[in-house]
Amino acid sequence: MKIMVSACLAGENCKYNGGNNRNEKVLQLIAGNEVITVCPEQLGGLPTPRVPSEICNGVVTAKDGRIVDREFRLGAVRCLEIAEREQPDLIILQSRSPSCGVRQRYDGTFSGTLVNGSGVTAQLLMEHGFKVMDVEDIT
Ligand code: SF4
Numbered sequence: 001m002k003i004m005v006s007a008c009l010a011g012e013n014c015k016y017n018g019g020n021n022r023n024e025k026v027l028q029l030i031a032g033n034e035v036i037t038v039c040p041e042q043l044g045g046l047p048t049p050r051v052p053s054e055i056c057n058g059v060v061t062a063k064d065g066r067i068v069d070r071e072f073r074l075g076a077v078r079c080l081e082i083a084e085r086e087q088p089d090l091i092i093l094q095s096r097s098p099s100c101g102v103r104q105r106y107d108g109t110f111s112g113t114l115v116n117g118s119g120v121t122a123q124l125l126m127e128h129g130f131k132v133m134d135v136e137d138i139t
Contacts, residue, residue: 001089002086003035003088003090004090006037006039006100007039009021009026016049017049018049021135026135029092036082039075040121041099042075043078044070044074044075044076053072054098054107054109055105056108056109072121076123079125088130090133091133092138093121100119100121
């Protein structure tokens with residue numbers, strides 16, 4: 001099976017704070033499979049570490065007020081291009097991220113409040129018919 005996965009879940013230090021979200025369940029699941037790691041925010045040209053961002057009224061905005069929508073959406077398009085080329089059987093993404101979140105994301109107030117909805121990359125991949133799973137749905 002070919003699996004695309006958020007790079008931070010596989011242990012790559014691509015998270016906004018320079019860390020990762022290494023997840024043992026994910027590592028077990030992907031072991032022995034063909035794995036493609038992607039970090040849409042890095043693919044969109046953002047540095048690591050970087051200022052955290054949320055989707056504010058549909059526009060991805062950094063906590064310091066800078067609009068980073070273009071970079072986030074470029075990263076999403078680049079992930080879609082990789083998915084279209086590689087045709088993964090399954091895509092596993094990190095929860096709650098403004099890029100990778102599948103079921104929930106933060107509400108844009110930087111107060112830790114969650115709303116239903118996806119990050120921009122997860123949404124684009126799902127719109128194009130890819131099978132996308134939130135890491136928290138792995139049992
Ligand atoms: S954009 Fe996705 S892959 Fe990159 S650090 Fe955030 S959650 Fe992880």
